[in-house]
Amino acid sequence: MNLRPKRTYASSAILWLYSSFTLFVLVYMTYQAFRSKKELLSNTFGWPDVFNFANFKKLFVDANFLRYLFNSTWILVAVLAIIILLSSMVAYGIGRFQFRFKSTVLLYFLIGLMFPVQLGIVPIFLLIRDMGLLNSQWGVIVVLASGLSMPVFLLTTFFEKLPKDLYESAKIDGAGEWTTFIRVMFPLASPVIFSICIIMSVQIWNQFFVPLIMLQSEANKTIPLMIMKFTNNLMYNIDLAMVGSVMATVPILILFFLFSGRVLEGVASGGIKG
Amino acid sequence: MTWFKKRPFLWFILPGFILYSLFSVYPIFSAFQISLNQWDGIGVKTFVGLDNYVELFGNDELFAQLTGAFRHSVILFLLNALAVLPAQLYMAYLLYSGIRGHRFFQAMIFSPQFIATPVIVFMGTLIFDGNIGVFNKLLEAVGLGEWTRPWMGVPEFGIFIVWIMVAWSGIGVGMIFFLGAMKMISSEVMEAALLEGASYWRRFFSIVLPQIKTTVLNMLILTYIFAMTMFDYSFILGGVSGGINRSVDVMALFFYRIAFGDNSAVGGTMNVNAMGMGTTIACVMFAVIFIVAIIQVVITYRRTED
Numbered sequence: 223m224n225l226r227p228k229r230t231y232a233s234s235a236i237l238w239l240y241s242s243f244t245l246f247v248l249v250y251m252t253y254q255a256f257r258s259k260k261e262l263l264s265n266t267f268g269w270p271d272v273f274n275f276a277n278f279k280k281l282f283v284d285a286n287f288l289r290y291l292f293n294s295t296w297i298l299v300a301v302l303a304i305i306i307l308l309s310s311m312v313a314y315g316i317g318r319f320q321f322r323f324k325s326t327v328l329l330y331f332l333i334g335l336m337f338p339v340q341l342g343i344v345p346i347f348l349l350i351r352d353m354g355l356l357n358s359q360w361g362v363i364v365v366l367a368s369g370l371s372m373p374v375f376l377l378t379t380f381f382e383k384l385p386k387d388l389y390e391s392a393k394i395d396g397a398g399e400w401t402t403f404i405r406v407m408f409p410l411a412s413p414v415i416f417s418i419c420i421i422m423s424v425q426i427w428n429q430f431f432v433p434l435i436m437l438q439s440e441a442n443k444t445i446p447l448m449i450m451k452f453t454n455n456l457m458y459n460i461d462l463a464m465v466g467s468v469m470a471t472v473p474i475l476i477l478f479f480l481f482s483g484r485v486l487e488g489v490a491s492g493g494i495k496g
Numbered sequence: 497m498t499w500f501k502k503r504p505f506l507w508f509i510l511p512g513f514i515l516y517s518l519f520s521v522y523p524i525f526s527a528f529q530i531s532l533n534q535w536d537g538i539g540v541k542t543f544v545g546l547d548n549y550v551e552l553f554g555n556d557e558l559f560a561q562l563t564g565a566f567r568h569s570v571i572l573f574l575l576n577a578l579a580v581l582p583a584q585l586y587m588a589y590l591l592y593s594g595i596r597g598h599r600f601f602q603a604m605i606f607s608p609q610f611i612a613t614p615v616i617v618f619m620g621t622l623i624f625d626g627n628i629g630v631f632n633k634l635l636e637a638v639g640l641g642e643w644t645r646p647w648m649g650v651p652e653f654g655i656f657i658v659w660i661m662v663a664w665s666g667i668g669v670g671m672i673f674f675l676g677a678m679k680m681i682s683s684e685v686m687e688a689a690l691l692e693g694a695s696y697w698r699r700f701f702s703i704v705l706p707q708i709k710t711t712v713l714n715m716l717i718l719t720y721i722f723a724m725t726m727f728d729y730s731f732i733l734g735g736v737s738g739g740i741n742r743s744v745d746v747m748a749l750f751f752y753r754i755a756f757g758d759n760s761a762v763g764g765t766m767n768v769n770a771m772g773m774g775t776t777i778a779c780v781m782f783a784v785i786f787i788v789a790i791i792q793v794v795i796t797y798r799r800t801e802d
Binding site for chain 2: 224225226227230233234237238240241244245247250251254262263266267304308309311312314315316318319321327330331333334336337338339340341342343344345346347348349364365367368369370371374399403424427428430431434435445446447449450453456463464467470471474475478479482483486489490491
């Protein structure tokens with residue numbers, strides 16, 4: 223079925239212009255990352271005299287980039303693991319079994335969609351402080367991992383749609399509830415889990431607010447906080463800001479462009495429908 | 497134990513239930529309870545009833561900050577709802593109809609979503625800065641030299657600069673959601689419309705738009721919640737104080753300033769009451785979101801009733 227409009231020149235032009243702008247910003251930033259601080263500030267648009275990897279060396283050696291990378295990665299992996307485990311269990315519990323207050327329990331898990339973490343951050347801060355987790359990555363991890371609403375919603379919808387025969391046949395084979403869950407149901411849900419991973423990863427990786435409030439010492443901070451440290455004093459740190467931004471952005475975007483088809487499919491199926 | 501054995505679902509639900517309740521639900525109620533006290537977070541809590549709310553709306557300085565921040569949040573929402581949302585629909589429809597190069601376009605338009613906010617603000621600086629910005633250079637190149645401004649530093653532009661960055665970074669998400677919803681439309685309906693000879697835009701307004709109405713409404717409420725709780729762009733751009741003349745101040749930043757940040761702006765009771773007043777503002781934000789969310793639910797519910 224051909225749904226294309228007859229004349230696409232104007233629309234195409236708009237999309238080309240917009241896409242090339244985005245591409246330009248990325249390429250321009252990467253190009254500037256190879257130039258010295260002096261040149262960046264005094265000869266921004268001129269031809270480069272210096273063009274080398276000195277800034278990268280400075281970022282990795284002096285600014286301890288790998289430390290921040292490790293912190294960000296550790297938080298991402300831990301939060302994803304907890305969210306996937308807990309939300310699939312909750313969703314399986316709600317979707318598979320019949321019990322009273324079933325819809326109330328689901329609704330309870332959904333109200334979190336309406337209230338971002340900003341609103342409750344004062345009590346969360348006090349709670350984390352009293353648990354002694356302030357300035358520890360575990361504080362950030364438990365707070366971010368408690369955002370179960372979206373994954374629970376997507377997975378519950380999935381488990382409810384599975385034919386009941388599937389549960390029955392697994393039962394007849396003599397598998398207990400947990401075996402059924404781990405061996406049969408969890409693998410079945412992997413496409414949904416994949417799209418949850420994609421959507422949550424973006425949110426967790428770029429999370430700014432919670433680490434800002436929870437993490438105080440430099441050794442525990444994440445990449446976004448590192449970049450803000452550099453951009454706060456551009457006259458002094460513009461080279462590190464530039465190269466830090468490139469390292470925080472370009473590798474991830476290359477990964478995204480390689481797998482964009484699958485990733486965008488995952489995002490689309492995570493759109494909250496109806 | 498037999499009670500538990502009869503209810504195996506409890507074992508599945510409980511761990512998630514506890515974590516979610518502790519860090520996502522309890523804080524909302526706790527915030528309301530704290531907002532009834534005068535408290536700095538460490539010392540003695542003094543119960544003061546609704547005094548914090550009275551002070552928030554009665555103290556001229558606080559009320560000015562509140563209305564300023566709220567106005568900016570509303571501007572952000574309106575710009576997103578009236579400019580970004582239609583653009584998302586437009587682009588999603590172009591991609592849906594398989595315009596040439598659609599794979600490249602959708603990846604390109606979505607990609608800023610993967611960029612952390614500090615980097616986006618830094619990119620904004622690279623473009624709009626008075627001295628090193630590309631935009632001014634461009635203006636000079638085309639002979640509009642007298643139009644150059646230090647765009648990031650002009651208070652009047654503050655919230656619009658924030659909006660440009662927000663829009664650039666977030667436009668792809670809504671577009672992909674709309675595209676996903678459009679792909680769910682049954683191909684029979686579209687084929688029938690094609691046979692009838694309905695034009696490209698006719699098909700959009702009479703078939704596609706009504707079919708994805710729920711997704712559009714959902715997107716609208718998400719946009720609203722986002723505008724009311726957006727924090728990072730304003731904080732990175734303007735710092736705790738919200739920029740020159742608080743020109744990029746928004747609700748969440750105002751809240752952060754009172755609860756965690758400022759020591760100078762208001763003085764007086766503020767420091768000893770950081771947690772009390774902070775949670776009071778959070779509760780006002782909560783109410784502002786809740787009212788609109790309820791309206792949204794009622795509208796959607798009515799529609800499904802029809």
